[in-house]
Amino acid sequence: MRRLRLRILSRLRAIVRWRYILPRAIVVVAMVLAVRFGLDPLLRWTIVTVGEASLGAKVEVGGLRTSLWGGRLVVASVAAANPRKPMRNLAEAADIRLQVDMKQLLRKRLVVHAGTIRGLAFDSPRATSGALPDAPAEAAGPSALDPVIRAAEEKALGWLDGISGRLQQDLMEALATPKLVDELETRWPEE
Numbered sequence: 001m002r003r004l005r006l007r008i009l010s011r012l013r014a015i016v017r018w019r020y021i022l023p024r025a026i027v028v029v030a031m032v033l034a035v036r037f038g039l040d041p042l043l044r045w046t047i048v049t050v051g052e053a054s055l056g057a058k059v060e061v062g063g064l065r066t067s068l069w070g071g072r073l074v075v076a077s078v079a080a081a082n083p084r085k086p087m088r089n090l091a092e093a094a095d096i097r098l099q100v101d102m103k104q105l106l107r108k109r110l111v112v113h114a115g116t117i118r119g120l121a122f123d124s125p126r127a128t129s130g131a132l133p134d135a136p137a138e139a140a141g142p143s144a145l146d147p148v149i150r151a152a153e154e155k156a157l158g159w160l161d162g163i164s165g166r167l168q169q170d171l172m173e174a175l176a177t178p179k180l181v182d183e184l185e186t187r188w189p190e191e
């Protein structure tokens with residue numbers, strides 16, 4: 001009986017190569033745990049840091065929950081202070097829910113299929129000042145996020161320029177007056 005048990009164990013060890021499987025399983029489990037418990041705080045920190053850097057005033061996020069499986073992002077109690085009036089919020093929302101396309105996110109595209117914003121308010125009062133503390137003189141150099149912010153600004157401007165051109169072209173095609181003016185300009189010299 002003992003020999004049979006030893007044979008089974010030796011065959012099982014030969015089939016399942018624990019030295020190969022165990023380190024990889026530990027890495028996979030560590031990655032899953034890091035994403036599960038580290039993604040929400042990282043996204044919250046990113047929203048606050050990038051928001052404050054671009055706005056020049058405090059940005060506060062109460063809570064953030066993500067679901068990678070369902071592609072959901074829920075941000076609770078967001079407030080962005082007005083840089084010109086520190087005791088007022090530029091905008092605040094009680095709840096923001098977004099349904100994100102995860103396949104497009106893997107291709108470095110943010111596609112939101114559905115979104116809701118509840119409790120949106122503009123120019124609302126704040127309990128504390130939204131002014132950022134003055135940075136020390138040695139930290140006044142360029143930020144590590146400057147290239148990211150600059151790239152985002154360039155993409156946004158390019159997108160807005162493209163939309164304005166398309167809207168102008170669509171408007172010109174939809175209205176009868178510009179068509180009539182073009183037609184009269186071509187007929188006038190002939191007549």
